[in-house]
Amino acid sequence: MEPNITEDKTYYHTLRRNMLITVVVVSFMPLIFVSGIILYHFQTSYTEKVAAHIESLVNQHRLQIDTFLKERQNDILFLTDSYTFRELSDEAFLRKTFDIIRKEHGQVFQDLGVVDHEGRQVAYVGPYRLEKASYAGADWFRSAIKEHAYISDVFSGLRGTPHFIVASRGEWNGNPYILRATVDFQYFNRVVQEIRMGETGSAFIVNRKAELQTETSLDISKDDELLRNLMEQALKTKGDVQINVLEGDKTRAEKLYATGLLNNGNWALIYRQRMNDAFAEIYRTWWIALAVFIAGAVAIVTMAVIVSRRMIGRIKAADGEKEMMNQQVIESNRLASLGEMAAGIAHEINNPVAIMVEEAGWISDLLDEAEFHESENLDEFRTSLGQIKKQGIRCRDITHKLLSFARRSESERQLIKINDMVEEVVGLFSHQAKYSNVRIVTKYAEDLPYVHASQTELQQVLFNLINNALDALRPTGGKIVIMTGCEENMAVIEVKDNGPGIPRANLMRIFDPFYTTKPVGKGTGLGLSICYGILNNMGGKITVASSMGIGTNFRVFIPHQDMLPEAAPDSPPAAETALTETHQSPIGSP
Known part of the structure; x- marks a missing residue:
């Protein structure tokens, strides 16, 4: 009896269609569910974060302006009383x-x-x-x-x-x-105009009649009734900063308003920013999520079609099932091998790098021969070879760090000469300091003991401290003093600048993750937090002393060879913050 070819085609077509729908639905449901939850929580938390930041910004400037007014008022009261x-x-x-x-x-x-x-x-x-x-x-x-x-x-x-x-x-x-x-x-107007955030965020002051008390570039000619309502709302809340989101019409975009009272309730500080500017990150995230979702949808449908076709093909080709299963096993083994190969790529890079370093050393030996001594470019050749060797070693360190990360192992520790390490990092900042009108002075103590630590991590700590000092001195120029020494079984690196200093209120928080005093978009707030973590893991510590108008002094303590981190107490000392108002004495010569 001949098989019914038409029925077979209908059966396989229906089976493939049902399989395709099942795969797509099952794949899309968790994708939509998980993406929706993540985006919802991100939008909620980010909205709260932006609102809290704006509220803090307005409240801070409101208190600053109120303090300014009260101080001027007290000056006049003092004269009439005296x-x-x-x-x-x-x-x-x-x-x-x-x-x-x-x-x-x-x-x-x-x-x-x-x-x-x-x-x-x-x-x-x-x-x-x-x-x-x-x-x-x-x-x-x-x-x-x-x-x-x-x-x-x-x-x-x-x-x-x-x-x-x-x-x-x-x-x-x-x-x-x-x-x-x-x-x-x-002067008063400039104090208010300093309140800016994003591209459209700015502030102004109005009285109870919604009359402007400061200049503003914003168009508020049609907002008299709105400003009066904001003023009345602020009066009802007894001075707390109020956040309002007001919908716009076809020609006026939706805006966010933050209102705080001034001058005993006679004035109000109003901050205004477009919603699409204040929450630009949310909109950007939505677009990214949409792009990822579309890409994921295309991949899911494509894979569903491919899988359904393969499955039907396997059913139709029953005689070739065993061969295909064997082929699948082979492919799986190849994928597993590919994973192992990927983990070993970083290791394999070391081979050409080692050859490069070895050849550079060989060429360097050739340059010592008499026939090259009279070459005009001999010094340049040696400098370039030194750079090749140095960068080759750096490549080796990078690949080792990659392997350490992939295998979740400790960073490679080695015996380090503090003075050499410091000199190498300082050299990276020579041009930057020159163009910033900053002079870097180094004072090295002699006969320092070796320290047993990761050189790349110590370089990162010192890099962050010098970079922060340069940022503080960039507007006016100045001097950075870097000193080394030994104190209480610890090797000490001191980075001191004569910049504007850190306010006392900020000293307790400078090692907190994501805390920064730089403008929006100029800093992550992670540099000092990373330094703290690196030193804490080494069994060391970092301290800071700062005086306004005098400068800031960071001191890094690292266990030296006689006190390795393995021999340190179970709970290494936390980073200390020295809340001093006097300049800290340096190590070595003044």
Whole structure:
């Protein structure tokens, strides 16, 4: 009986179609499920992180601006509390007082004046001709005469330029008087404009009437009602920074607003940024995830088609099953061998590198022969050969490190001369220091003991410390002093700069992962954390001492040959942070 060829084709076609659908559905379900969960948690955590960062940024600058205003207010209050109306109304005395204030605080105050209870300015010091000005009808005067201390809104007034008044009220012979000062608007405006993040994030200040108190490049001409609502919301929350996301229309993009109160609730600091800028990383991640998903979908469908065809082919070719199974076993063995070969590639690279280093040494020996001594390029040949040998050794170290990582083994440790290692790393920074107007000074102690450690890891520690010092000195130039020594059974490397120093509040956190004081996009916050981990694993430690305006001093302690890490205590000492306000004494000669 002849087999029904048509039925066979229909059967195999149906079987292949069902197998294809099953493979695709089974493969897509976990892909969609896992991808959705990961993206959801990433978006949630990143959104919270961005919101927290913006809230922290606004709150920090809000406190900074409030502190600035209160300090200026206290300066004026001090004068009214310390001197009488008669003394302050003496223009010679007032000018002397004004000069002292400007000498102490810079050009923050533009002028200083004394106004009697009728609004007449009886004494004035400043660049404007306001000696006999009358403020009886001015809004700020009517408000200031009722309060002990007062800060006005920004207005043009008699001088015709934006400014605001800081005033305090005093009493003389039963009548009130006002000591008022004008704050430099441009200085105050610059403090606010420093609040920037991303491409569209910036800040401005408004009063309760939604009137601008600082300059801004943002278009807020249509946002009066919105700004008033943000101000009212901030007042209801008693000063906490509020984050709002407001949807835009077809012509205005969705924006994020952060609002914090200033000046006892009379002003509000408002930070605005487009959502697509604030959460650009999320959108970028979504596009990447979409691309990966599409690529995965194509791969799944392709593999499903291939697998279904192969399976049907195997069923149809029953007589060739054994041969195909044998072939599959062979292919599996080849794949396993390929995996082992991949693990050995790094090892095989060492062979040509070793030949390269050996040949470089042989050529170096040839250059010692008399026939090459008169060559004009002899020094260049030797330098190039030295570089070939050095880079060959470096390649060997890199491949060894790759093998160590693949086999999860310890980094190769060896006996290291501290001074030679330091000199090699310092040489990497010679050109960079020159163009940054930074001078690197090295002071090496003699007869230092060997240390038993990974040279590449120690080089990474020293590289990070010198690089950080260069970053601190790059704006102004300066000096980096690198010293070696021995202290308490430890070899010590000291990296000291005369840069601006690290604020006391930041010292406790500089070894935390991802903590950085650099602008967004300029730093990862991992350098010092990695240094801490490397030294901690060696049984060593790292300390820091810093003084604002004087500089920063890092000290690295490494067990030397007489105290190897294997002989160190079970719990190696943690990195210490020296919270000192005085400069630390160096090792060796001052």
